[in-house]
Amino acid sequence: MTSSETVKPAKPGGLATKTLVLTGLTIFTGLVLAPFLVVLLNAFKSSEDYSQGGPLSLPSAIYFQGMIDFWNRVEFGEKLWNSFLISASVAVLAVIISVLNAYAIGIGRLRGRTAFLMFFLLANLLPQEALVYPLYYLSKQFDLYNTRLVVIIILTAIQAAFGTYLLSSVFRDFPPSLLEAAALDGAGKLRTLIRVVVPTSWPTLSVLFTFFFIWTWNEFFLPLIFLIDNDLQTVPLALAVLQGQREVDITTTAASALLGIVPAVLFFLIFQRTLTRGVMSGAVK
Amino acid sequence: MANTRSRQGGKSGYLLFLLPGVLLFTAVIVIPLLMNIGISFTRWQGIGNPQWIGLENYDRLIHDANFWASFRNIIYIIVAMVIIPTLIGLFLAAVLFDYVGKKIGPGAASAFRSGLYLPQVLPVAVTGIVWGWLLNSSTGVFNSILEKIGLGFLAQNWLGDPKWALWSVMFVMVWVQLGYPVVMFMSGLQRVDPELYEAADLDGAGWWQKFTRIAIHLIKPEIYVVLVTTTISALKIFGQIFVLTRGGPGNSTLVPSYFAWQNFFEKFNAGYGAAISTVLTLIIIVLTYVFLRIQTADERREA
Numbered sequence: 027m028t029s030s031e032t033v034k035p036a037k038p039g040g041l042a043t044k045t046l047v048l049t050g051l052t053i054f055t056g057l058v059l060a061p062f063l064v065v066l067l068n069a070f071k072s073s074e075d076y077s078q079g080g081p082l083s084l085p086s087a088i089y090f091q092g093m094i095d096f097w098n099r100v101e102f103g104e105k106l107w108n109s110f111l112i113s114a115s116v117a118v119l120a121v122i123i124s125v126l127n128a129y130a131i132g133i134g135r136l137r138g139r140t141a142f143l144m145f146f147l148l149a150n151l152l153p154q155e156a157l158v159y160p161l162y163y164l165s166k167q168f169d170l171y172n173t174r175l176v177v178i179i180i181l182t183a184i185q186a187a188f189g190t191y192l193l194s195s196v197f198r199d200f201p202p203s204l205l206e207a208a209a210l211d212g213a214g215k216l217r218t219l220i221r222v223v224v225p226t227s228w229p230t231l232s233v234l235f236t237f238f239f240i241w242t243w244n245e246f247f248l249p250l251i252f253l254i255d256n257d258l259q260t261v262p263l264a265l266a267v268l269q270g271q272r273e274v275d276i277t278t279t280a281a282s283a284l285l286g287i288v289p290a291v292l293f294f295l296i297f298q299r300t301l302t303r304g305v306m307s308g309a310v311k
Numbered sequence: 312m313a314n315t316r317s318r319q320g321g322k323s324g325y326l327l328f329l330l331p332g333v334l335l336f337t338a339v340i341v342i343p344l345l346m347n348i349g350i351s352f353t354r355w356q357g358i359g360n361p362q363w364i365g366l367e368n369y370d371r372l373i374h375d376a377n378f379w380a381s382f383r384n385i386i387y388i389i390v391a392m393v394i395i396p397t398l399i400g401l402f403l404a405a406v407l408f409d410y411v412g413k414k415i416g417p418g419a420a421s422a423f424r425s426g427l428y429l430p431q432v433l434p435v436a437v438t439g440i441v442w443g444w445l446l447n448s449s450t451g452v453f454n455s456i457l458e459k460i461g462l463g464f465l466a467q468n469w470l471g472d473p474k475w476a477l478w479s480v481m482f483v484m485v486w487v488q489l490g491y492p493v494v495m496f497m498s499g500l501q502r503v504d505p506e507l508y509e510a511a512d513l514d515g516a517g518w519w520q521k522f523t524r525i526a527i528h529l530i531k532p533e534i535y536v537v538l539v540t541t542t543i544s545a546l547k548i549f550g551q552i553f554v555l556t557r558g559g560p561g562n563s564t565l566v567p568s569y570f571a572w573q574n575f576f577e578k579f580n581a582g583y584g585a586a587i588s589t590v591l592t593l594i595i596i597v598l599t600y601v602f603l604r605i606q607t608a609d610e611r612r613e614a
Contacts (some may be wrong), residue, residue: 157343
């Protein structure tokens with residue numbers, strides 16, 4: 027990059043630079059996205075087609091059998107439901123816990139709030155390995171091992187640690203006039219929280235909900251340890267288990283990878299919308 | 312303000328709202344963390360009574376080649392997840408924001424940004440499956456491309472050869488991480504006052520000068536956030552290693568969290584696993600503390 031990049035578009039040479047920069051960026055981004063294309067290219071091929079044309083040829087016919095076989099083999103619908111159930115429960119519960127904590131810390135300004143905040147920050151930093159063995163042991167003692175409930179409880183705590191940390195600083199700047207108005211109307215603390223604080227901070231809460239949902243959906247370590255039965259497993263876990271089985275052929279791998287990618291990309295698109303809305307309404311306030 | 316609050320019935324009423332959270336965190340985080348530290352002083356297979364052995368696990372750790380290998384490898388992983396993405400990310404964010412966004416259009420800039428960010432949204436397991444296949448020695452796409460363009464002699468057993476496995480994992484992690492700094496830095500650059508740039512233009516400053524003197528300076532908060540969060544996630548890396556290489560071949564891609572997991576659930580050395588994870592926790596806490604101190608000192612110096 028030289029200073030000639032800063033010329034105004036009217037000057038000569040601008041077009042050449044523009045083409046150069048655009049071409050470079052397009053090639054680079056294309057390379058980053060290439061793995062997705064390779065997956066897409068091979069997810070609809072038959073094994074024969076693959077062994078003849080290799081991984082980079084276009085499929086000679088669109089072949090759905092690989093994907094259908096994979097779907098039935100791992101009962102993918104069930105895995106989707108497990109992932110959805112766990113992610114949605116964690117997201118709802120963790121947002122509720124975060125709001126309650128942050129209400130006390132950020133708006134209630136409890137004594138010792140800095141210590142509380144440091145604690146939540148620490149909880150968020152901990153590697154899960156430092157908790158997992160005692161949790162594994164305790165869950166067996168309490169008959170919660172190998173249930174979706176234990177994964178939901180643990181992940182709710184971990185996500186809410188982040189949520190509390192973030193929301194507390196958001197609530198610290200909550201407009202005092204709104205709180206005063208509620209107090210003048212004779213609203214108690216719980217009523218103020220439900221009628222004033224939650225609706226006003228809804229955009230932030232929806233961003234938080236989306237984060238929690240996606241993070242939980244992608245979570246691998248805890249489901250790996252706590253969900254043993256096939257019919258309890260989540261999408262990432264089912265894919266990883268399949269990967270470990272040697273006899274799986276390549277087009278099945280590609281088909282399974284595509285089934286793992288599609289929900290993630292869908293969330294990404296929804297997430298972008300939520301995030302933009304959240305940020306924008308934050309600016310209006 | 313204090314007045315208003317006392318009219319609302321005092322602060323103590325807020326304590327009740329903290330109750331569910333405190334109970335949950337005590338059960339899921341505080342008690343297990345303390346138990347884990349306790350277990351690290353014992354010999355325990357997970358059943359029966361743990362046997363107190365004091366610092367023996369830690370002593371063993373210091374003399375364990377695998378433990379040191381896991382920390383040597385994590386330094387390489389930090390290079391791949393923190394340093395390289397931050398540097399390339401700074402450059403890409405600047406080009407996208409300053410050049411593409413202003414001279415071609417914000418739509419183009421955000422399209423490139425989304426494309427670069429896409430690997431970030433994939434579940435760890437899916438990343439592992441896709442790259443495990445792309446880099447496979449016999450059926451992998453990478454090697455078959457090399458062969459097709461006549462460079463077949465360059466083909467390697469990317470994930471199965473101890474000489475290449477760590478480099479391959481690093482390559483995959485750069486791919487995964489790159490989008491995060493790009494997104495963070497581009498949003499930070501929006502804060503930069505265009506007037507500063509115009510003033511610099513009048514002084515005859517070039518693009519590079521404006522970039523280093525103004526942009527990098529003003530997005531320092533974002534740079535800190537990226538450095539801290541990605542260093543911590545590099546130290547915690549587990550899923551990609553589990554799916555791609557399982558720490559192997561040998562210990563060439565072994566990392567602390569996978570090493571702890573192995574001891575917990577494969578070797579039934581709960582005490583040793585607990586010692587490893589306690590050391591990892593300490594390192595993360597100390598590093599975060601150091602980062603925060605540097606950042607505060609830096610902010611003070613500028614104020």
